[in-house]
Amino acid sequence: MSRAQVVILGSGTPNAEADRVSSGVAVAVDGQPYLFDCGHGIVQRVVQAHEAGLIQWNSTDLTRLFVTHLHADHSVGLPDLLFTPWIHGRAEKLVACGPPGFDHMARHILLAYEENVREHRAAHPSSEEGYHIDAREIGEGPCYRDERVQVHALHADHGDLDAFSYKIITPAGTVVISGDTKPVPAFAAWANGCDVLIHEVYSSAQFDDRPPAWQRYHARVHTSAAELAALARELRPGLLLLYHQLFWGQTPDELVAEVQGGYDGRVISTNDLDVFEL
Numbered sequence: 001m002s003r004a005q006v007v008i009l010g011s012g013t014p015n016a017e018a019d020r021v022s023s024g025v026a027v028a029v030d031g032q033p034y035l036f037d038c039g040h041g042i043v044q045r046v047v048q049a050h051e052a053g054l055i056q057w058n059s060t061d062l063t064r065l066f067v068t069h070l071h072a073d074h075s076v077g078l079p080d081l082l083f084t085p086w087i088h089g090r091a092e093k094l095v096a097c098g099p100p101g102f103d104h105m106a107r108h109i110l111l112a113y114e115e116n117v118r119e120h121r122a123a124h125p126s127s128e129e130g131y132h133i134d135a136r137e138i139g140e141g142p143c144y145r146d147e148r149v150q151v152h153a154l155h156a157d158h159g160d161l162d163a164f165s166y167k168i169i170t171p172a173g174t175v176v177i178s179g180d181t182k183p184v185p186a187f188a189a190w191a192n193g194c195d196v197l198i199h200e201v202y203s204s205a206q207f208d209d210r211p212p213a214w215q216r217y218h219a220r221v222h223t224s225a226a227e228l229a230a231l232a233r234e235l236r237p238g239l240l241l242l243y244h245q246l247f248w249g250q251t252p253d254e255l256v257a258e259v260q261g262g263y264d265g266r267v268i269s270t271n272d273l274d275v276f277e278l
Contacts, residue, residue, distance in 0.1 A: 002148070004029045004172035004278040006196055007055060008270045009045040010037075011243045014073040020272055021045060022073035023244055025177055025198055029148040029170045031057050034064045036166055036177050038077035043084045045272055054275050059085040066144070066151060067098035068179025069163035070105060079109050083116065086130035093132035097143050097151070099162035106135035138164070154190050156181035159221040167191060173278040176237070180244065182220065183227050188234040195278060197237035198270075201228050202246035203255055210248065222246070225255060229262030239276070240267045 005028050012020030022039025026046075033055075035042070043059055050058045062085050068074055075098075082094060096106065110117075110133070117131055136143075144151040149170050156163035158180045165187065168175045173195035178187075180200055191197060202218055204225040210218070218224075223231070232240050240259070247255055252269035259267050268274075 002030055002171035004170045005055075006175055006198070006241070006276040006278065007033070007049060008198075008241070008243060008272060008274040008276075009035075009042050009049070010039050011245070011270045011272050011274075012039070012073075013244055013246060014071070022076070023068075024077070025243070027149070027168045027170070027175050028055065028057060029172070031061070032064070032148055033057050033061055034066065034149060034151070034168065035062055035081075036066045036168075037068055037074040037179070038065060038081045039073045040076050040080075042077045043080045049273050049275075052273070054273060058088070060088050060090040063090070063092055063094055064144075065094055065096040065098075066166055067096065067102060068156065068166065068177070069099055069158055069161050070101055071158075071161065071180065074180070075105065078106070079113060082109065082131050082133060083113065086126060087120070089127075090130040091127040093129045093134050095134045095136070095144075097136045097138045097153075099164060100137050101162065102137050103135040106133045140164070152190075154184070154186065157184050157221070158182070165191075167194070170278065173238075175278070178223070180222065183223055183231060188231060191237070192235045194235070195238040196241060196276065197232070197235070197239070198241045198243055199223065199228055199231075200244035201225055201242050201255065201259065203248050203250045204258055205254075206248035206250055218246070225258035226262060229259050232259070232263040232265060232267075236265065238266075240265060241276070242267065242269045245269060
């Protein structure tokens with residue numbers, strides 16, 4: 001029987017925090033991780049999780065990436081993901097899917113670090129493939145498949161930026177990752193029946209205390225606790241995990257209570273290095 005786990009590598013936001021790095025979630029199936037977003041600190045979190053015995057796989061196994069959108073807190077770790085596992089001994093290229101503009105980003109990262117690659121290859125015996133990236137710009141619908149998983153993308157609504165939510169179908173269950181998005185009408189039917197829903201959220205209770213410009217922005221491109229509760233009531237995930245949480249002075253328990261004020265299912269506020277078995 002296949003074994004799958006969800007590993008919250010980065011549960012944070014663009015704001016630098018002492019105990020959270022920015023967005024990164026791994027869905028691992030039979031020891032093969034599929035990484036969704038790579039904000040700052042994600043490779044370091046993989047090493048920490050492995051050293052702590054939380055996961056059996058390590059940085060050299062990071063060969064599959066899916067980017068929800070090109071904001072820095074979801075993609076700034078891409079150079080680290082390309083070069084650090086290569087230095088650790090990764091022998092195969094990174095297969096990576098993302099929105100329009102992703103190939104441009106990937107090519108320019110390799111260009112920016114060409115001196116690093118040249119010197120490292122001259123000084124050390126390393127794989128010729130391990131730092132390369134197969135960057136695939138995708139659209140809505142099925143975007144990746146292998147013997148372990150099927151991955152489907154749905155257009156998210158994150159303002160003017162192209163963005164996706166992802167659905168990962170494994171033999172052990174289905175995981176849906178929202179990415180950054182306001183509520184999308186098609187989402188509930190698309191995600192219906194998922195075993196785990198990992199969704200961004202901001203505090204409804206604290207919203208009125210935000211400056212007007214921030215209120216306009218967050219209402220336009222993110223999901224409030226009240227909106228997430230309504231969504232969860234409609235699609236009824238087996239487990240709702242909160243990430244990319246904008247607490248604005250709330251505690252994690254208080255934010256969970258906000259969601260549970262309108263939804264009676266199981267809700268967990270995640271932290272970096274939380275692991276959930278499917």
